[in-house]
Amino acid sequence: xxxxxxxxxxxxxxxxxxxxxxxxxxxxxxxxxxxxxxxxxxxxxxxxxxxxxxxxxxxxxxxxxxxxxxxxxxxxxxxxxxxxxxxxxxxxxxxxxxxxxxxxxxxxxxxxxxxxxxxxxxxxxxxxxxxxxxxxxxxxxxxxxxxxxxxxxxxxxxxxxxxxxxxxxxxxxxxxxxxxxx
Numbered sequence: 148x149x150x151x152x153x154x155x156x157x158x159x160x161x162x163x164x165x166x167x168x169x170x171x172x173x174x175x176x177x178x179x180x181x182x183x184x185x186x187x188x189x190x191x192x193x194x195x196x197x198x199x200x201x202x203x204x205x206x207x208x209x210x211x212x213x214x215x216x217x218x219x220x221x222x223x224x225x226x227x228x229x230x231x232x233x234x235x236x237x238x239x240x241x242x243x244x245x246x247x248x249x250x251x252x253x254x255x256x257x258x259x260x261x262x263x264x265x266x267x268x269x270x271x272x273x274x275x276x277x278x279x280x281x282x283x284x285x286x287x288x289x290x291x292x293x294x295x296x297x298x299x300x301x302x303x304x305x306x307x308x309x310x311x312x313x314x315x316x317x318x319x320x321x322x323x324x325x326x327x328x329x
Contacts, residue, residue, distance in 0.1 A: 196250065196294065199326050203246035205277070205303050209238035216309040223282050223300035233307050245279070245301045251328055253293045259285045260325040261301060269316035277320060278304045 207219050210233055217231015227242035229235050251257065265277040280302035290297050 196252070197326060197328060198248075198250040198296075199324065200248045200250075201245070201324075202248055202298070203243050205245050206240050206243040207303075207305050208240055208242045209236040210234060210307070211236060212307045212310045214309055216307045218307060219305045220280065220302065221304075222280070222302040224302075231307070232309070244303070245322070247299045247301075247324065248296045249289075249293070249299055249326060250296045251289050251293050251326070253289055253291050255289045255293070256329040257287055257289050258325075258327040258329060259299065260323075260327070261285075262323045265320045265322050267318035267320035269318045271316065273316075275318055276306050278306070279322070280304055 203225075205221065207221060208227060210219060210229065213232025213234055215232040217229060217233040219227055219229050219233055219235070221227045221242050221244050223244050225241070225243045227235060249257075249259075261279050261281060263279065265279070267275045267277055282302065283299060
């Protein structure tokens, strides 16, 4: 995790969303495993092995909310854009999408479930809402060689109010990710 300590007058500082992810995996034999604040969760059996590992967390970088606010979007490739009066600022922390590595049996039906709304808080208790943007299928057949792992990326949208409402600081939240093998 990387947080910047830069401050800008009346600006909302770079948000590197450090999600303590709750990862959950379940196979078709009803065996399950979960973990909070872990980078990965694994289930092993004679026939099945399921694993999900968080490789990259959301980072929205530094920005100024402007007079009217707006939103910042990060696509699944980590490219950020802004609308409204939000101004993207250069910073040491690069924008990034959430990226997970999934390992499971090849050619198996998978379902991925991710929270659709994440509440982020700063040290003062103020909140901002983050909405994951899922452009990859959430119900699909795992690829060949899925036992070696494949990547699953998630973008996000951060809704920003105008400068008079938003506070500077570091915001963090929790995102739940569930993997179900059917």
